[in-house]
Amino acid sequence: MERLANFIGGQLCAPVGGQYLEKREPATGEVIALVPASDARDLEQAVAVARAAFPSWAATSVEERSRFLVRIADLIEAHMEELAWAESRDTGKPLWLAQQVDIPRAVRNFRFFAAGLLHFASEAYQTDSQAFSYTLRQPLGIVGCIAPWNLPLYLLTWKVAPALATGNCVIAKPSELTPTTAQMLARLTVEAGLPPGVFNVVQGEGPAVGTALVAHPEVRALSFTGGTRTGEAIARVAAPMFKKLTLELGGKNPTIIFEDCRFEVAVHEAIRAAFSNQGEICLCGSRILVQSSIYEAFRREFVARARALRVGDPLDSSTQQGALISEQHLQKVLSYVELSRQEGGTVLCGGERLWLEGRCRNGYFMAPTVVEGLAPGCKVNQEEIFGPVATLIPFDSEDEAIAYANGTAYGLAASVWTDNLGRAHRVAESLQSGVVWVNCWMLRDLRTPFGGMKHSGIGREGGWEAFRFFTEPKSVTIALWRD
Numbered sequence: 312m313e314r315l316a317n318f319i320g321g322q323l324c325a326p327v328g329g330q331y332l333e334k335r336e337p338a339t340g341e342v343i344a345l346v347p348a349s350d351a352r353d354l355e356q357a358v359a360v361a362r363a364a365f366p367s368w369a370a371t372s373v374e375e376r377s378r379f380l381v382r383i384a385d386l387i388e389a390h391m392e393e394l395a396w397a398e399s400r401d402t403g404k405p406l407w408l409a410q411q412v413d414i415p416r417a418v419r420n421f422r423f424f425a426a427g428l429l430h431f432a433s434e435a436y437q438t439d440s441q442a443f444s445y446t447l448r449q450p451l452g453i454v455g456c457i458a459p460w461n462l463p464l465y466l467l468t469w470k471v472a473p474a475l476a477t478g479n480c481v482i483a484k485p486s487e488l489t490p491t492t493a494q495m496l497a498r499l500t501v502e503a504g505l506p507p508g509v510f511n512v513v514q515g516e517g518p519a520v521g522t523a524l525v526a527h528p529e530v531r532a533l534s535f536t537g538g539t540r541t542g543e544a545i546a547r548v549a550a551p552m553f554k555k556l557t558l559e560l561g562g563k564n565p566t567i568i569f570e571d572c573r574f575e576v577a578v579h580e581a582i583r584a585a586f587s588n589q590g591e592i593c594l595c596g597s598r599i600l601v602q603s604s605i606y607e608a609f610r611r612e613f614v615a616r617a618r619a620l621r622v623g624d625p626l627d628s629s630t631q632q633g634a635l636i637s638e639q640h641l642q643k644v645l646s647y648v649e650l651s652r653q654e655g656g657t658v659l660c661g662g663e664r665l666w667l668e669g670r671c672r673n674g675y676f677m678a679p680t681v682v683e684g685l686a687p688g689c690k691v692n693q694e695e696i697f698g699p700v701a702t703l704i705p706f707d708s709e710d711e712a713i714a715y716a717n718g719t720a721y722g723l724a725a726s727v728w729t730d731n732l733g734r735a736h737r738v739a740e741s742l743q744s745g746v747v748w749v750n751c752w753m754l755r756d757l758r759t760p761f762g763g764m765k766h767s768g769i770g771r772e773g774g775w776e777a778f779r780f781f782t783e784p785k786s787v788t789i790a791l792w793r794d
């Protein structure tokens with residue numbers, strides 16, 4: 312069985328305390344690796360090497376840093392197959408999905424920020440003939456990047472690439488449930504020649520090493536993606552320490568289907584938005600709001616297609632939905648199906664655990680589930696389930712659709728399906744949502760800001776936002792003397 316390691320100062324190393332956690336494969340339920348159960352002592356070591364590495368890393372030229380990022384991107388691409396396999400094994404997602412989405416996106420993240428860095432400029436202003444002012448943007452020092460388990464390498468690199476690009480030293484904390492690809496990335500940074508101490512990985516649980524990272528006084532900024540409760544706990548520690556913070560948190564995203572949508576593509580994409588990655592994407596559309604005039608027709612098609620989704624071994628190329636991340640998470644998702652019955656809903660398909668045969672007989676599989684008849688304000692329509700469960704909610708008017716869409720504590724992403732351009736603009740403007748897609752879902756231009764409103768988070772990642780987040784702006788004004 313593989314024994315994973317921390318990556319500190321360019322070396323793979325065992326946790327100081329010698330303790331390990333068991334990592335189970337979601338598709339089989341078997342223990343496949345031991346993960347360092349790191350604590351504050353490991354974090355302290357990572358801080359020490361990052362502190363030592365920072366001055367020379369911050370002093371490297373922009374072109375040099377950009378070249379490092381390109382080299383890392385090339386190496387990820389060269390190791391695409393091994394990384395995708397590890398990502399699928401760690402998460403339970405179909406292998407083809409890791410090959411087509413997760414790992415290519417990690418490559419794009421590094422390429423995007425490598426290129427962006429070469430073009431990033433801060434502002435300069437001339438104040439009449441009196442003065443000249445400009446903004447200096449300096450690296451912060453040591454920054455923490457904390458990632459969740461659903462898109463492990465994709466989301467980690469989305470943070471790490473801009474942090475390194477702007478001259479910071481990084482301490483990354485992957486989820487204890489999906490530790491493998493972060494370690495593989497660490498190895499690739501060595502191959503890319505990244506100086507020791509610039510990129511570090513501490514493995515282990517949030518309450519142990521995660522809190523140590525958040526509370527360390529020398530860690531100047533935290534970029535966190537994960538659950539809303541965890542984000543709240545992090546903010547409670549980091550805010551009084553005046554750390555820079557981006558929190559990318561949970562969602563309860565609406566897919567809004569108007570009667571004038573292109574029906575076929577709307578059903579197809581609503582299914583993809585609800586069930587991709589087993590419904591374990593923060594951007595998944597789990598509340599499907601459908602205009603009453605087409606509700607019956609939509610429900611028929613949607614349920615038929617959800618029922619037809621092939622749940623199976625993630626290694627099988629015909630599998631459309633793999634295993635959920637853990638037994639505990641599966642039980643949580645199933646408990647929401649039970650709750651939906653108690654809240655007066657009707658389960659139209661799915662709702663149960665699936666037991667496969669052969670290699671996956673003990674895996675954490677669940678049938679794609681569709682529920683209708685629930686009030687928009689009930690718990691199942693308010694709380695993030697983060698699994699393959701979608702609810703159908705009819706609406707009559709545009710105003711009602713907007714009210715339902717905005718009627719949760721979250722505000723991460725929404726998709727709107729209509730052929731009416733005016734409506735598309737009106738609805739997009741009215742939605743309390745950090746990301747709005749019209750006639751598409753999860754189509755990302757990395758230059759646009761990414762993040763949520765309300766309980767879905769604070770701050771934004773992506774594009775110039777990331778460069779601004781990972782640097783400290785300083786205004787310099789020079790008086791123009793005229794002797």
Ligand code: NAD
Pocket residue numbers: 457458459460461462466484485486487515516517518520521522525536537538539541542544545558559560561562592593695697723763767768
């Ligand atoms: P989580 O909050 O349990 O864990 C996320 C990370 O934080 C893990 O690495 C974990 O070990 C660490 N952590 C836990 N407690 C901590 C603490 N007290 N201090 C520091 N670190 C701590 O989330 P998860 O279950 O891994 O991921 C699922 C959640 O992530 C869902 O709510 C989902 O919506 C959200 N998510 C959001 C986005 C987004 O961009 N908004 C993207 C993906 C996932």
